[in-house]
Each structure stands twice: as structure tokens, then as C-alpha cells.
Amino acid sequence: MKNAENRKKGPEDGTRVRDSVLSSSLSNLPSRNRAGRTWQLVFLSSTVIGILALTALLLNILDSSFGFVVLHARTDPATYSVNGVGLEDQTKDQLVALLQSELSSGAYNKLNNEKSFESRSRAEVYGIVIERLVKYSVEESWSLWQSITRSGEIRTYAAEHYPGDKLTFLSWLTADFVSRPQSSEAVTAGIRTAILGSLWTIFITILFAFPTGVGAAIYLEEYAADNWLNRIIRTNINNLAGVPSIIYGILGLAIFVRLMETLTSGALFGLVDSTTANGRTILSAGLTLGLLVLPVIIINSQEAIRSVPQSLRKASYGLGATKWQTVWFHVLPNAIPGILTGTILAVSRAIGETAPLVVIGASSAISVDPSGPFSKFTTLPIQIYQWTARPQAEWRHLAASAIVVLLAMLLSLNAAAIVVRNRFARKY
Amino acid sequence: MAQKNANGLNQDPGPERPAMTLKRRQRPGENVIQSLLFIAGFFSIFTTLGIVYELGKEAWLFFRLPEVNIWKFLTGTQWQPHINEFGILPLVSATLVTTAIAMLIAIPLGLAAALYLSEYASKKTRNTLKPVLEILAGIPTIVYGYFALTFVTPLLRTIFGSDIVDIYNTGSAGLVMGILILPLITSISEDALNSVPRSLREAAYGLGATKLEVAVKIVLPAALSGIAAAVILGISRAIGETMIVAVAAGAGPNFTLNPFKAAETMTGHIVRISGGDLSYDSIDYNSIFAIGLMLFFMTLTLNIISQRIVRRFREVYE
Numbered sequence: 001m002k003n004a005e006n007r008k009k010g011p012e013d014g015t016r017v018r019d020s021v022l023s024s025s026l027s028n029l030p031s032r033n034r035a036g037r038t039w040q041l042v043f044l045s046s047t048v049i050g051i052l053a054l055t056a057l058l059l060n061i062l063d064s065s066f067g068f069v070v071l072h073a074r075t076d077p078a079t080y081s082v083n084g085v086g087l088e089d090q091t092k093d094q095l096v097a098l099l100q101s102e103l104s105s106g107a108y109n110k111l112n113n114e115k116s117f118e119s120r121s122r123a124e125v126y127g128i129v130i131e132r133l134v135k136y137s138v139e140e141s142w143s144l145w146q147s148i149t150r151s152g153e154i155r156t157y158a159a160e161h162y163p164g165d166k167l168t169f170l171s172w173l174t175a176d177f178v179s180r181p182q183s184s185e186a187v188t189a190g191i192r193t194a195i196l197g198s199l200w201t202i203f204i205t206i207l208f209a210f211p212t213g214v215g216a217a218i219y220l221e222e223y224a225a226d227n228w229l230n231r232i233i234r235t236n237i238n239n240l241a242g243v244p245s246i247i248y249g250i251l252g253l254a255i256f257v258r259l260m261e262t263l264t265s266g267a268l269f270g271l272v273d274s275t276t277a278n279g280r281t282i283l284s285a286g287l288t289l290g291l292l293v294l295p296v297i298i299i300n301s302q303e304a305i306r307s308v309p310q311s312l313r314k315a316s317y318g319l320g321a322t323k324w325q326t327v328w329f330h331v332l333p334n335a336i337p338g339i340l341t342g343t344i345l346a347v348s349r350a351i352g353e354t355a356p357l358v359v360i361g362a363s364s365a366i367s368v369d370p371s372g373p374f375s376k377f378t379t380l381p382i383q384i385y386q387w388t389a390r391p392q393a394e395w396r397h398l399a400a401s402a403i404v405v406l407l408a409m410l411l412s413l414n415a416a417a418i419v420v421r422n423r424f425a426r427k428y
Numbered sequence: 429m430a431q432k433n434a435n436g437l438n439q440d441p442g443p444e445r446p447a448m449t450l451k452r453r454q455r456p457g458e459n460v461i462q463s464l465l466f467i468a469g470f471f472s473i474f475t476t477l478g479i480v481y482e483l484g485k486e487a488w489l490f491f492r493l494p495e496v497n498i499w500k501f502l503t504g505t506q507w508q509p510h511i512n513e514f515g516i517l518p519l520v521s522a523t524l525v526t527t528a529i530a531m532l533i534a535i536p537l538g539l540a541a542a543l544y545l546s547e548y549a550s551k552k553t554r555n556t557l558k559p560v561l562e563i564l565a566g567i568p569t570i571v572y573g574y575f576a577l578t579f580v581t582p583l584l585r586t587i588f589g590s591d592i593v594d595i596y597n598t599g600s601a602g603l604v605m606g607i608l609i610l611p612l613i614t615s616i617s618e619d620a621l622n623s624v625p626r627s628l629r630e631a632a633y634g635l636g637a638t639k640l641e642v643a644v645k646i647v648l649p650a651a652l653s654g655i656a657a658a659v660i661l662g663i664s665r666a667i668g669e670t671m672i673v674a675v676a677a678g679a680g681p682n683f684t685l686n687p688f689k690a691a692e693t694m695t696g697h698i699v700r701i702s703g704g705d706l707s708y709d710s711i712d713y714n715s716i717f718a719i720g721l722m723l724f725f726m727t728l729t730l731n732i733i734s735q736r737i738v739r740r741f742r743e744v745y746e
Contacts, residue, residue: 036640046540053607060579215468237472242731244668250720254482324461352568355670359702381570388574
């Protein structure tokens with residue numbers, strides 16, 4: 001607008017050039033504005049594409065976690081009917097009696113020892129009957145979307161191709177799925193072993209990486225003079241943060257699994273787990289992940305310590321405190337929210353880490369719960385990897401359900417980080 | 429930094445402190461603590477030394493084997509351990525294909541998203557969109573692998589035909605890897621864009637530039653060093669990315685640049701070979717260290733270049 005007014009003032013010597021520039025820039029203004037709007041749309045849609053990808057990823061996982069399945073019974077449940085009463089309608093005592101007569105006495109006693117049949121509910125006993133006697137296997141499965149939109153088709157298809165088998169809508173993700181151990185049959189497989197393995201591994205990781213990382217951060221921020229050695233340490237930490245995780249796996253294989261086998265297998269303490277007897281244990285895995293997240297913890301803790309104002313330290317020194325007293329009683333308490341937030345985020349990275357653990361040797365399928373740091377192990381991401389790698393569709397459903405559990409764990413950790421940050425954050 | 433350290437040192441009860449009536453008490457505990465903290469700080473050096481030593485040692489053992497020839501290792505187009513063919517090029521080519529596709533996705537989208545968030549979005553929009561993008565960065569890579577195999581691959585097969593696209597292919601792995609790296613590029617670039625001072629933008633507006641011209645011709649060039657660093661970091665991340673390619677790109681080395689064919693990357697090969705109980709001192713065991721060494725140096729070089737760019741070309745505004 002102002003430009004137009006300027007132009008009306010008439011030709012003066014100095015402004016002639018400027019006028020021509022102005023008029024040309026004004027004449028192309030609509031097209032420039034149009035370009036601006038177009039590109040703004042392009043920029044916005046790029047952002048939206050990222051969000052769409054996230055949505056597609058989540059929907060894809062949920063889509064696989066539920067759906068129709070055709071179940072084939074190894075033994076027809078009708079054979080266990082008593083006086084025409086089907087399995088579903090039998091009382092708990094009848095079911096227990098059935099188990100006692102059909103299972104070998106060893107298997108029956110083992111179940112009874114785990115948890116006595118008197119204390120089990122009817123639903124539990126029924127579950128055991130289904131798992132041990134009827135033994136369903138998955139013949140074919142469909143995703144949630146297919147099950148909703150084409151349920152009629154699926155019903156006729158199943159009736160045609162699998163006469164006598166049971167078509168049922170199944171939620172792969174159940175409380176049982178979380179609490180059952182690994183199994184070779186998709187319907188009865190669970191992730192308890194994997195979750196326990198993940199928790200044990202993370203426990204070792206934190207035990208190692210948290211004190212070391214915070215210690216290193218305190219050293220670098222509070223003690224280290226600005227000399228070449230400390231500069232190398234700083235640069236080195238930044239470089240380590242960029243090393244691919246699989247390299248840590250190779251390092252862990254060479255150092256923890258092989259070189260330190262007597263320590264990591266538990267032989268040093270006479271605690272060798274009879275099933276392992278080598279270094280491919282939870283301890284090795286935890287230490288490897290510890291090395292992996294160490295740079296992240298150090299960098300985050302350094303930032304937290306750096307944000308504690310100098311005045312606090314000076315006040316402490318002014319009162320005659322020593323260096324360590326200042327750090328311990330004044331710097332750390334004020335930096336701890338930041339340190340904890342950083343650590344939680346690092347831990348959530350470690351929980352989802354798969355590649356280094358595969359290299360270390362977590363891959364063998366196991367169904368025995370880990371009993372300590374010297375046990376063989378599998379973790380949740382490893383379990384997901386193995387199930388995803390299998391070609392049959394039913395394992396993909398299990399992988400999707402395990403992913404839901406993994407994401408829920410990560411989400412709650414991140415929520416915890418936010419709570420810690422908001423609750424304890426101090427403003428100076 | 430220097431100032432703070434100097435302050436810190438002044439407080440340190442050093443021996444050169446003038447002796448007054450307040451005599452310095454010996455505190456052995458303090459020294460022990462300081463040593464422990466130093467060891468914790470030095471641990472990272474041990475890690476690096478450990479990586480270099482172990483990778484180097486085992487790779488050296490690998491190259492000394494009679495079956496292996498370092499020249500053929502670097503130029504051979506066949507990786508078939510069972511007939512003693514160790515040419516790394518098929519693994520490298522697959523890594524390059526997935527990385528290139530990933531960057532083709534991540535650079536334009538990431539940069540555009542960064543421009544939108546820093547130049548266009550209102551504060552409220554920004555505070556909603558940014559955490560969502562950050563969620564993408566926090567999802568474990570195995571989940572992306574699952575996504576690539578069960579969603580993107582079927583999608584590609586529907587679009588291009590299942591006779592052209594293999595069940596396992598580098599294309600879908602690369603695409604999904606691009607989505608994984610997008611938030612990394614976005615957040616680093618956005619930081620770079622944000623650190624360009626307002627005065628530059630306002631000067632350009634004052635000269636009659638439109639919003640797009642300010643963003644692309646003024647802010648983007650001023651933040652170029654940060655963006656270049658983000659891109660290089662992204663490439664390094666893509667090269668080292670493992671689980672997506674292990675799940676979706678296929679098993680078995682294949683010397684091809686066709687993104688619709690199955691091929692095994694360096695990382696994918698390491699995972700497949702070492703899955704299960706790998707016996708020590710076998711040629712396979714040694715070979716993963718040789719590949720790992722190569723991977724380590726590739727990513728390290730990229731990371732160092734990225735840091736150099738940031739340090740050298742950063743425009744410093746008061």
C-alpha cells in the first residue's frame with residue numbers, strides 16, 4: 001500500500017530506479033504470494049505425513065492384535081463330554097477329575113505343585129484343560145479390519161474349507177498372553193519370559209550405567225579442568241553417542257560374553273546356571289546395554305548439572321563446605337530431576353533395543369523364566385523379532401500384541417519422565 | 429565453561445592456598461571420591477579403546493586367514509562364506525540402497541517439517557505437532573521393522589505388482605527407515621532454524637520479502653551448517669540401522685541396486701550370522717568383526733564430519 005503511494009508522488013531523480021524495482025516487485029506480488037501459499041501447504045503436509053505414518057503404524061499393530069481365527073482341535077472337545085454335558089458346562093471338580101485321568105501323573109502333580117487345584121478357579125482349570133487336552137492350533141487367521149468388513153465372507157469361507165473346526169473372534173492380546181511363558185503353539189504362547197528377561201536386563205543396565213554415568217557427568221562438570229585429557233573425554237562421549245548399537249553388540253560379544261566368561265557366566269561365584277554355562281547371560285546383556293546408554297546418560301546429566309546456578313555452589317563454599325559436600329548436598333539434589341528424566345529416557349531406549357542383544361546371543365527360544373543375572377534370557381524386542389521373522393501369519397499377530405505391550409511399557413516410562421520433570425523441576 | 433572451571437578450581441583446597449589460621453584439614457575421602465569420579469569419566473575412553481581393539485584384533489585375524497584377501501574383500505562382488513568368497517560389495521550396496529531411499533524420504537520431509545514448525549506454525553500448533561514427531565523417534569526400531577514387513581511391503585506389492593516386488597526388499601526397509609530418521613532431521617534442523625536471529629527475518633520483511641522468501645532465502649541459508657550436520661547424522665544413523673533391514677530387507681547377500689529385490693545390508697548380515705550360537709574363532713565369527721570395523725569407521729567419519737561442520741561453519745550471532 002505504502003509503495004503505491006510512493007509511486008504516485010511522481011518521478012524524482014533518486015527514486016526513479018527504486019520505482020521501477022518497486023513496480024516490478026509489485027506486479028509479481030500475486031504470484032509470489034501464491035508460491036508462498038503453495039509451499040506453506042507443502043511444508044504443512046510434510047509434517048502431516050510424519051503424523052500419518054505414526055497413525056498407520058499404530059493402526060497396523062492394533063489391526064493385527066485382534067481378529068477371526070480358525071481353530072483346529074487336536075482332540076475334539078466332544079470326546080470329553082460326560083453324560084452329554086459339554087466341556088463348557090462341566091463343573092470345576094469334573095474338569096479336575098478329567099485332568100487327573102487324562103494327564104500323566106507327573107504332569108498332573110507338577111501342575112498341582114505350581115498352584116493347587118483347590119485354589120485355582122474354574123476358569124483357570126478350564127484354561128488348562130483347553131491347553132493340555134484339547135490343544136487348539138491356528139489354521140488360518142484374519143486381521144481386525146478384514147474381520148469387521150468381510151465377516152460374512154470369512155464365515156462361509158471357513159465353513160467351506162475347515163468343516164468341523166471352530167471359527168472364533170480372538171483377541172491375541174489378553175491378560176493370559178502377558179502372563180504365559182513362551183510356547184510352540186501360537187494360541188498358548190505368551191510373553192512372561194520375555195518381559196521378565198527385559199526387566200532383569202534393564203535392572204542390570206541401570207545398576208551399571210546410572211552411577212557410572214552420573215559420576216562421569218559430575219567429574220566432567222564439577223572437577224575436570226580444561227586440559228587435553230578432559231577434552232578428549234568430552235569429544236569421545238559425543239562420538240560414542242553416535243556409534244551404531246550393533247557395534248556395542250559386537251563389543252559385548254567379544255568382551256562380556258567371551259573375554260569375561262568366568263564372570264558373566266557366574267562361574268566366578270560358583271553360580272553357574274546349569275542351562276547356560278556360557279557368557280550369553282542377562283549380566284552380559286545388561287552390561288552391553290549399559291555401555292550403549294552410558295553416553296546418553298552422561299550428556300543428559302551434564303546438562304542437568306550445568307543448569308544448577310553457580311550461586312548455590314558459591315553459597316555452599318562460602319559456608320565452608322568441601323567440594324564433595326557442595327556437590328552432594330547442593331548440586332545433585334537440584335540436578336536430580338533432570339538427571340532422572342534423562343536416565344528414564346535412556347532406559348526406554350535400552351528397553352526397545354534389539355540388535356545388540358541378538359548379537360550377544362539372546363536368540364534361542366526359551367520358555368524358562370530367568371532366575372537371576374546368570375540365566376539365559378530373551379527380551380520383549382527379541383521375542384517380537386523372532387515372531388515377526390516367522391512366515392506364518394499367527395505369529396505376526398502375536399508379534400503385534402507383544403508390540404502393544406512394549407509400547408505401553410515405553411509410554412508409561414515416558415509419562416513417568418514427564419511427571420518427574422514437572423513435579424520436581426525448579427525454576428531459578 | 430572456562431570461567432566456571434576457574435571458579436571451581438579456586439574453591440578446590442589446593443596446596444598452594446595461603447596458610448592461614450584456618451588450616452586445611454586433610455580429607456582423604458574427598459580424594460577417593462574424586463578418583464572414583466575420574467574413573468567413571470574415563471570409562472568412555474575404555475569403551476572406545478575396547479571397540480577399536482576388539483574390532484581391530486578380530487578383523488586382523490580375519491584378514492590373515494588364507495581364504496581371505498583384503499583386496500578381494502573390498503572389491504569382491506560375492507559374499508558367500510561357504511565357498512570362501514568374501515567380497516563386501518553386496519553388503520555395502522544394500523546398505524547404500526536403503527540409506528539412499530531413507531534419505532530421499534527423510535531430507536525433504538524432515539526439512540519441510542522443520543521449516544513449517546519453526547517459520548509457519550503458531551506456538552500452539554508447534555507444541556502439539558512436535559511431541560507427536562518425537563514419539564516417532566522414540567518407537568523401537570524392531571517395531572518399524574514389523575511395520576515395514578507387514579504394512580509397507582504389501583502396499584508396495586499392491587502398487588507395483590507382486591511379481592516385481594519381492595516379499596523382502598530393500599525398498600520398504602528404506603522407506604520406513606526414512607520415517608524413522610525424519611524426526612531426527614526435523615528436530616536438529618529446527619533447532620538450527622530457531623537459532624537464526626529475528627533481526628535477519630525482520631530485515632528481510634522490511635525489504636518486502638514474503639514469508640516463503642524469508643524462510644527459504646534468508647533463514648535456510650543462515651542455518652545451513654546445522655542442517656548439513658543433521659543430514660550427515662541422519663546418514664550415519666541410516667547406515668547403522670539394524671532391525672528394520674534385518675526384518676524387512678531380506679536374508680542373503682545380493683549385489684543389486686534394485687530396491688524391489690531382497691538384499692542383505694552389513695548390519696543385517698551381522699545380525700543373521702550372530703543369531704544363534706556362533707562358535708568363537710570360526711570364520712563367520714571373525715568376519716562380523718571385519719564388517720563391524722568397516723561400519724564403525726563409516727559412521728565415525730560421518731559423525732566427526734558432522735561435528736566439524738557445526739563447529740566450523742556455525743554462524744555466531746552475538
